[in-house]
Amino acid sequence: MKYSKITAALIAGSMAFGMSAKADILDVHMNIPKDLTFLADSAKLMDETLRKMSGGASGFTLYGAGELVPAGEILENVSSGAIPAGWSFLGQWGGQVPVAQIGATPFGAGPEALAAWLHVGGGLEIVQRGFDPLNIKVMACHVTNPEPGGWFNKEINSIEDFNGLKMRMAGVGARVLNEFGASAQYLPASEIYLALERGRIDATEFSLPIIDKDLGFNQIAKYYYYPGWHQPGSADILMINMDVWNGMSEQEQAMYEAACQVSLQWTLAYAPAAQTPQIEEFEAGGTIVKTFPDEVLAELRTATERVLDAEAEKDPLYGEAYRSMKDFVASSGRWTSLQTLPAE
Structure with a gap:
């Protein structure tokens, strides 16, 4: 892993208050392979930070998807205390915890x-x-930059081209595509390549280019579409059984909070510059990079507002989160506009 000097300084600066901690090494079960570029690296960085702050007394033992617990069963196992902790995409749990859908908002x-x-x-x-209510402590320790719109084996020239399309997509975006006749559904990372190769799905999205490369989508899909309208930003979380969390001292909990912030900062800093070289590598290998037509994006935006408004009415807590996020983003609108420099 390549960490920035800023991250190294944050780790060093945080060590002062953590040297005498006595925390156990926490078993953390991930919803992804533990060697997956970037997504797993942030969990590894948090582990490294905890160990440095605690003099080795605290940290993670990471288990990849399916090693001990299936990726789709992490939530219930952390809730029951069968496992102490999990690491996953927040939006994965939107079916059981509706407010989790806020983890990625189209x-x-x-x-x-x-x-x-x-x-x-x-x-x-x-x-x-x-x-x-599930007895789970949530920490947001990873935010992923905008994802591509997905890998396709046909061009998307109009909104009608989604009709009948079988696509792997996570979160609210799947329901938006289904408004246009698609069959979009979640699949864990380990199942996507085979599903696409064997024609069980026609298209997929997953994550950033540097991550998609590890999963080999460029080998079996021709077109790589942008922008990632469905996930302009997405959060991954550390879930800790609340009894385990409450059993930690205030000092131990403070170490976890600080290490979480180190991991979060790294995800924001590392991702942007790493993507363009990977996109160019895809193109050199024959991938055709395209952008969705403006008309398609306009239709998707209209459908998104309809779907999100319906979700907000259905679940009051999700509605509170959705309105809070929109208001927070809007609060910086004039500042952002005034500070925007003209293009060259």
Whole structure:
């Protein structure tokens, strides 16, 4: 892993208050392979930070998807205490915890705004209320930059081209595509390649180019579409059984909070510059990079507002989170506009 000098300084600066801690090494079960670029690296960085702050007394033992617990069963196992902790995409749990859908909002907050809303704008407190009945402590320690719109084996020239399309997509974006006749559904990372190769799905999205490369989508899909309207920013979370969390000392909990912030900062800093070289590598290998037509994006935006408004009416806590995030992003609107420099 390549960490920035800023991250190294944060780790060193945090060590002062953590040297005498006595925390156990926490078993953390991930919803992704533990060697997956970037997504797993942030969990590894948090582990490294905890160990440095605690003199080796605290940290993670990471288990990849399916090693001990299936990726789709992490939530219930953390809730029951069968496992102490899990690491996953927040939006994965939207079916069981509706407010978790805020983990990625189509046409919503970008990575910096999402991170700020979660940690400064009260967003994480709202999300936590959704997990309280499950006896789970939630920490937002990873925010992914905008994802591509997906890998396709046909061109998308109009909104009608989604009709009948079988696509892997996570979160609210799947329901938006289904408004146009698609069959979009979630699949864990380990199942996507085979499903696409064997024709069980026609298209997929997953994550950033540097991550998609590891999963080999460029080998079996021709077109790589942008922008990632469905996930302009997305949050991954550390879930800790609340009894385990409450069993930690205040010092131990403070170490976890600090290490989480180190990991979060690294995800925001590392991702942007790493993507362009990877996109160019895809193109050199024959991938055709395209952008969705403006008319398609306009139709998707209209459908997104309809779907999100319906979700907000259905679940009051999700509605509170959605309105809070929109208001938080809008609050910086004039500032952002005034500070925008003209293009060259």
